[in-house]
Amino acid sequence: MKRFLMSFTFxxxxxxxxxxxxxxxxxxxxATLLAVAAGFFFTISATEWCQVILAVGLVWAAELFxxxxxGLVDLLEPGKRHLAGxxxxxxxxxxxxxxxCAAAVGALVFLKYLMV
Numbered sequence: 001m002k003r004f005l006m007s008f009t010f011x012x013x014x015x016x017x018x019x020x021x022x023x024x025x026x027x028x029x030x031a032t033l034l035a036v037a038a039g040f041f042f043t044i045s046a047t048e049w050c051q052v053i054l055a056v057g058l059v060w061a062a063e064l065f066x067x068x069x070x071g072l073v074d075l076l077e078p079g080k081r082h083l084a085g086x087x088x089x090x091x092x093x094x095x096x097x098x099x100x101c102a103a104a105v106g107a108l109v110f111l112k113y114l115m116v
Contacts, residue, residue, distance in 0.1 A: 019069045024095070028063055032056050035106060042113040051109055055102035062098035067093040 018025045035052050038044075042050070069091040077084040 015064065018064055022063070022067050025063055025067070028059055031102075032060070038110055038113075042110065044109060046048075048109045051105050055105040059098045059102045061097070062095045066095045 019029065027106055035056055039049060070088050073084050073087050
């Protein structure tokens with residue numbers, strides 16, 4: 001059980017390290033706070049909360065995976081190489097896709113409240 005609980009500590013440490021070292025993680029944090037604040041302000045429904053939470057979680061997971069991929073590529077290939085750059089670009093593309101999907105969810109959830 002102790003090992004299981006320690007795995008949560010390691011995961012939180014990883015999120016903290018990404019927050020400290022990655023500008024985009026801090027941007028995602030601001031977007032998350034904005035989405036949560038808007039949810040409370042507009043008193044969105046439980047279904048809408050689920051949509052927002054899933055969208056935010058998708059972006060966070062994508063960004064953390066991207067950060068891991070970039071770190072691993074830099075560790076394995078410290079010099080500039082075309083393939084290394086391409087791998088990092090593809091991982092960043094995954095984050096962009098997640099963020100665009102989250103923005104679409106945000107628009108679908110919040111636009112009706114803003115149009116009133």
